[in-house]
Amino acid sequence: QRGGRLQVWFRKPVKDPAIEWLGRLAHSPAGRPDPKPFAAFTPKPLNSRAHSDALRLLPDEDCAVRIGRSKGWKALPTRPEHEWNLTTDSAAEPVLLELFSPLPAAAPRGFALLEPGEKESIFRGIVEIPLRANRPHRLRLVADRLPADATVELELPPGVVATEQTRTASSLSWVLDVPPSNKVLRAAVRVRFRETGNSVTLPYVTIGPVELATTAQSVIQWLGVTGHADGLTLQGARPATLPEIQPAWPGEADRLRRANGTLWRLTTPGGTAKVLRKKP
Numbered sequence: 156q157r158g159g160r161l162q163v164w165f166r167k168p169v170k171d172p173a174i175e176w177l178g179r180l181a182h183s184p185a186g187r188p189d190p191k192p193f194a195a196f197t198p199k200p201l202n203s204r205a206h207s208d209a210l211r212l213l214p215d216e217d218c219a220v221r222i223g224r225s226k227g228w229k230a231l232p233t234r235p236e237h238e239w240n241l242t243t244d245s246a247a248e249p250v251l252l253e254l255f256s257p258l259p260a261a262a263p264r265g266f267a268l269l270e271p272g273e274k275e276s277i278f279r280g281i282v283e284i285p286l287r288a289n290r291p292h293r294l295r296l297v298a299d300r301l302p303a304d305a306t307v308e309l310e311l312p313p314g315v316v317a318t319e320q321t322r323t324a325s326s327l328s329w330v331l332d333v334p335p336s337n338k339v340l341r342a343a344v345r346v347r348f349r350e351t352g353n354s355v356t357l358p359y360v361t362i363g364p365v366e367l368a369t370t371a372q373s374v375i376q377w378l379g380v381t382g383h384a385d386g387l388t389l390q391g392a393r394p395a396t397l398p399e400i401q402p403a404w405p406g407e408a409d410r411l412r413r414a415n416g417t418l419w420r421l422t423t424p425g426g427t428a429k430v431l432r433k434k435p
Contacts, residue, residue, distance in 0.1 A: 190253035224251035265375035280360035391423030
């Protein structure tokens with residue numbers, strides 16, 4: 156190595172050599188503005204009339220990335236996970252990446268709808284989180300404390316890509332790649348389950364930076380109950396009125412009004428009721 160140049164020799168002549176460079180980029184010091192540019196240089200062989208370059212970018216989970224410059228490069232189909240693949244057959248300039256800090260702009264909030272049924276109940280946890288403008292985000296969405304044998308469906312806006320990361324007997328976790336056009340992310344987790352006995356624990360729904368642990372507290376603050384709700388009582392919640400949620404959740408308030416449902420403010424630590432019971 157001499158200055159910024161690293162010279163590599165092969166032990167014997169080769170017809171089609173391949174060199175793989177591996178490295179890590181540390182996070183920039185706190186307080187530096189986004190984005191943080193990084194040029195992905197690739198090695199250039201000397202005394203060669205033609206060559207091609209291939210760049211495969213797979214950032215860490217907590218790194219939101221945008222391609223800032225890629226003139227002369229062609230994007231190849233990517234894999235399901237958070238990854239970019241680019242190639243060039245000319246002496247193109249290095250791809251310029253823009254790295255963004257992982258933290259969202261504000262705290263999330265949540266609303267859940269519960270529709271108890273005689274044979275099957277449906278829980279739909281809705282979360283909203285404000286995002287910084289004109290930049291991509293990487294977030295983790297967690298559904299925890301799921302009933303046994305529950306069926307879970309994820310609802311996302313167009314353009315948001317979800318990668319399932321972990322699955323256990325009682326929880327599911329996704330990493331969400333959110334494009335820069337989204338100012339607010341609204342996502343929902345729909346859980347279908349059968350009641351066993353006379354009680355059921357309501358699920359947690361959590362969203363935030365990817366470092367978020369699955370044990371984090373739920374962001375659900377309100378619960379609306381519709382359907383076969385006769386004889387149901389909630390522990391860890393107090394009755395509420397629709398005007399309390401009208402400014403923040405107008406659509407959900409209107410749905411509860413039309414369905415003649417009931418509204419509850421969750422008061423237990425973590426913002427979710429512990430137990431839903433049916434009176435004997």
